[in-house]
Amino acid sequence: MRIYVSVDMEGIAGVALREQLQRGQSAYEEARYLLTQEVNAVVDALASFGVKDIVVKDAHGGGYNFIADSLHPAAVYVMGSTPLDKRFPGLERGFDGAFLMGYHAMASTFGAVRDHTMSSAQYRGVKLNGQPIGEIGLDSLLFGLNGVPVIMVSGDDKACQEAEELLPGVTIYATKTGLSRHAALMKAPQRVRSELRGAVQKALARVGQAAPFCITSPYEVVIQFNSSDWADARSYDGVDSERLDAVTARYRSDDLVKVLTRAI
Template sequence: MKFYISADMEGIGGVVLREQLVRGESLYEEARHLLTAEVNTVVEALAVEGAEQIIVKDAHGSGFNLMPELLHPAAQYVMGATRVENRFPGLDGGFTGAILLGYHAMGGTMRAVRDHTMTSEGWQSLKLNGRDIGEIGLDARLFGLHGVPVLLVTGDDSTCAEALRELEGVPVVSTKTAAGRHSALLKAPARVKEEMRLAVAAAVRDRGGRRPVVPDGPYELEIRFLHTDQADRRRYDGSTAWRKDGLTAVYRSDDFLRLLSEAFG
């Protein structure tokens, strides 16, 4: 069995503040420890269940947040920034399933810790074929292009609710109950890790019930920016890319990877 873990940071147990998420800020090193500990917990749980190969993608910001010297030896780790068309290096159709660890809710979600979609600095929201979508939905489709189903999603309660809407019946682990963008009722990290061990074991046993999300084309992606100058800087050809209004750019393609590459730059 082969498993792919995509690890973001906002949904990790104990993470609430911006200062925990940005390199150089006062609480960033603490959050790196929390992230690395959760990743190690999931890697160990997969190894116990008989995983023959595990790849972990550091999917937050720079892609270099995990602490290499503390990482569990049973996995390989993708670190550093990658382009969207190669978002998950090493992924192929031979993987049994994927785990979305430490994810966050899409931009604009009420009572969600650090809600955003792809970037919190430039974009308000995304729509795919007229439907709101966040990183859970996008990444599930990228895994689905290889026939790989998502087996488990972890993050705050709003993230878990989004996962259940996007991936009906997917197992989830809530790491905290969000009270706002920078506040939450936290579970102790030790409790989060124990719940994850149990959830991973159950997800592996029940993997046969999960199906990959296969995106059906053609595709139309809308990006709603924070400011009009962000939309001004985009190039439009009037056919595959055009400006809908002051804040919204629209991209169209029959190829999902090409769509994301054009839209995300």
């Protein structure tokens, strides 16, 4: 069995502060330790349930957050930044399912830890074909383009709720309850690492039954920016890309990766 794991940092147990989320900040080293330990718990569970081929992508920031020398030897790891059209390198060789670990809710979600969509600074919200969408949805679509269903999502309770609404039957695991953008009611990381084992087992039981997440073309992406500065900084051709108002732009294409690359 082959499983692809994409890992973000905001939804990892023990992580809630902005000082934890960026290299060079005061609490970053602690956060990457917590991240690496939680990844290892999932890889260990996957290996113990017989998954022989495990790829783990570091999907936070520049993609270089794991403590390399502490990583579980049963997986291989994608580290460093990759462009959106190659966001999950190696995916094309075929996988039975994908996990989104440590994810966060979409921009403008109330009471969610570090809610954002791709960039906290730039975007207030992103809609795809009229529906609000965040990174859980966007990454599920990218996996879906390759025929791979997302079968497990972990993160705060708001991220889990978003995943359940989008991906019926997905296994969710809440590492914490969001209280505000930078506060949460936390489960102890050690408890999370042991409880994740049961979630992994439950998720793997749906391999072969879960359907890949797909939205059919044509695609229309509407971006709401946090300020007109961001909208001014772009150029628009008036056909495939249009400025709708001071803080809103619309992008269209029949190709999902193309429209996302241009819009986000």
